Amino acid sequence: MSVHHSEVKIVPLGDSALIVRLGEGINSTLHKKVKNLSELLTEHPFEGFIELVPAYNNITIYYNPYIVHTSQKGTFTAFEKVCTHIIELVKQFKINKSESPRLVSIPVCYGGEFGPDLKDVALYHNMTQEEVIRIHSESECLVYMLGFAPGFPLMGGMDERIATPRKETPRLSIKPGSVGIAGKQTGVYPLETPGGWQIIGRTPLNLFLPHMSPPTLLQSGDRIQFVPISPSDYIKNKGML
Numbered sequence: 001m002s003v004h005h006s007e008v009k010i011v012p013l014g015d016s017a018l019i020v021r022l023g024e025g026i027n028s029t030l031h032k033k034v035k036n037l038s039e040l041l042t043e044h045p046f047e048g049f050i051e052l053v054p055a056y057n058n059i060t061i062y063y064n065p066y067i068v069h070t071s072q073k074g075t076f077t078a079f080e081k082v083c084t085h086i087i088e089l090v091k092q093f094k095i096n097k098s099e100s101p102r103l104v105s106i107p108v109c110y111g112g113e114f115g116p117d118l119k120d121v122a123l124y125h126n127m128t129q130e131e132v133i134r135i136h137s138e139s140e141c142l143v144y145m146l147g148f149a150p151g152f153p154l155m156g157g158m159d160e161r162i163a164t165p166r167k168e169t170p171r172l173s174i175k176p177g178s179v180g181i182a183g184k185q186t187g188v189y190p191l192e193t194p195g196g197w198q199i200i201g202r203t204p205l206n207l208f209l210p211h212m213s214p215p216t217l218l219q220s221g222d223r224i225q226f227v228p229i230s231p232s233d234y235i236k237n238k239g240m241l
Contacts, residue, residue, distance in 0.1 A: 007033070007090045010083050017062045018079060020086055026156050030057045031144050035221055036093055037086075046085040047071035048078070054220060056144050056154075061086070102222045106188065108137070108179050109234035110201035117198040121164050121181060133228055135159045136200065141186060143222045151190035151208035151216035155224060158186045170196035177203045179226070190216070201226075204238040 009021040022033045038054050041061070048067030053060040065078035076084075110133045111118040122129045141155040148154070163184040171194060174180075178189040180197030189195060190207035207217045218224070229237075 007093065008086070010086060012079050013060060016065050017060060018082060020059045020061065021057065022059070023057050026056045026144065028142060031142065031221070033093065034059060037089060040089040040092055041086070044089060046082060054145055055147075102219075103225060104218060104222050105225050105227050106203050106205060107227050107229045107233070107237065108201040108203050109229050109231055112231065114202040114231070114234065115179070115200040117167070118200040121162060121198050121200055124164055125162060132162055132200065135162050136186070137226045137228050139226075141224045143218050143220055143224060145220055146216060146218070149189065149191050149193050151218070153187055153207070153218045153222075153224070155186050156184070158184060160184055164198050166196040167198060170194055174199060175202065177205065177207070179203060202234065204234050
């Protein structure tokens with residue numbers, strides 16, 4: 001069973017969650033819709049709402065079916081009642097509203113011990129390492145969502161000239177702050193975790209800030225500019241930024 005509207009397709013996920021699909025692919029227009037609907041639902045939750053999880057082009061919404069069913073009149077199921085609420089919010093879409101997204105500069109020390117895969121990425125594209133650095137740092141990227149690990153920003157907008165497949169064999173451990181490429185995406189590892197992204201550099205910034213609210217340096221909708229720095233600048237600024 002699914003519910004269709006001109007803007008969305010809603011499908012159940014078990015008996016206590018649903019997925020609101022806003023389109024296909026990854027682009028800034030879909031991102032604005034995801035962000036707009038997330039904000040609307042946060043501001044106007046229904047009784048029984050638990051949480052929402054935004055992604056590139058959809059939102060997963062978790063709810064308590066008993067509370068939803070008993071808090072509203074009618075013989076409709078909890079899923080149908082939540083769908084009605086979501087569709088009413090969708091009618092309020094204002095994706096063209098004036099916004100001033102944050103522009104965040106991320107200092108990156110590229111190559112060497114900080115970016116062990118920079119050489120391989122350059123060889124893959126028949127470029128010099130300097131060309132890869134220039135292209136990566138000239139791209140203004142958009143944080144579409146946080147996922148994979150706490151505070152891990154998944155970004156679009158990287159120049160496709162340096163799009164590179166993930167490593168065939170993932171590393172068992174990648175250092176915090178590592179900047180990587182996976183296909184057309186770029187991202188920054190906030191914590192030490194396994195991973196298969198091509199690591200081209202590292203930032204001295206701490207992205208995961210557990211004692212702050214929210215506990216992440218970056219948020220969905222932020223625009224990111226990578227700024228090359230030297231190894232000495234990295235060492236000088238590590239832990240101070």
